[in-house]
Amino acid sequence: MDTSEDVLAGVGPRLRALRRARGATLAALANETGLTASTLSRLENGKLRPTLEQLLPLARAHGVPLDDLVAAPPTGDPRIHLRPVRRSGLVMVPLTRRAGGIQAYKVIYPPAGRTATRKPRTHVGYEWFYVLNGQVRFLLGEQEFLVGVGEAVEFDTRIPHWIGSADERPAELLTLFGAQGERAHLAPSRH
Known part of the structure; x- marks a missing residue:
């Protein structure tokens, strides 16, 4: 060196x-x-x-x-080496490591039937998720949705909500969460 x-x-x-x-x-x-x-x-x-x-x-x-x-040496390894967190049957893999702002996670929901009771929760913030694998049962307020691979959802987390796998397979989601209510704005590509 x-x-x-x-x-x-x-x-x-x-x-x-x-x-x-x-x-x-x-x-x-x-x-x-x-x-x-x-x-x-x-x-x-x-x-x-x-x-x-x-x-x-x-x-x-x-x-x-x-x-x-x-001729400064290259900066450190840019890869994120964060450990998965297991909570209430979920596996959450943090994909960002900065404090504050929008946080990104890969979340794996266990197969239906292995989850705790469907108890909708509320908290401050805004959430966006995209289904990578499996099918998700999503409760938002009084509504229930089945969300499949390639579909995305965006919602205010102050509305009672619950997310879980809809069938016997685990469901994998990419999730963005902003504690201060940031919203994910995705513009469709224009060709």
Whole structure:
């Protein structure tokens, strides 16, 4: 792994290559960045250790992200490694890890008959779900719906509701939930 000295040592040649690729002189770059031509020359030759105050105007002048000047290592693993949560017979796999805002889950409902009693609940928020596999029995207020694969539902969670598998197979859903009442707005594609 590169040390900070290795990373900083590579800045000079990158700065020189960027300036030359633009066809800019040290004097022109000095006018553009507010740094002196002498400072720029010493940075390019590795005789001066670059500071953030010097690198920011250089990144702007060259039109590149600061990370490109220092050849920053790639960011950490972007994959989400969260553990499934088992609650009331459900398996909930969190798909987001940020606090607040809309949360995404894959929820697996056990086969019908293995679920606790159908007891509609209410809570603050707004929910959207999409059926990935199986069939879902969905109670909303006084209404009952059967929701199949490829169908989506959006509802205000302050209305009494209950969700469960409609048959002998588990039902798998992709669920978005916003505690503050955010709504999922999906626009149909326009071809």
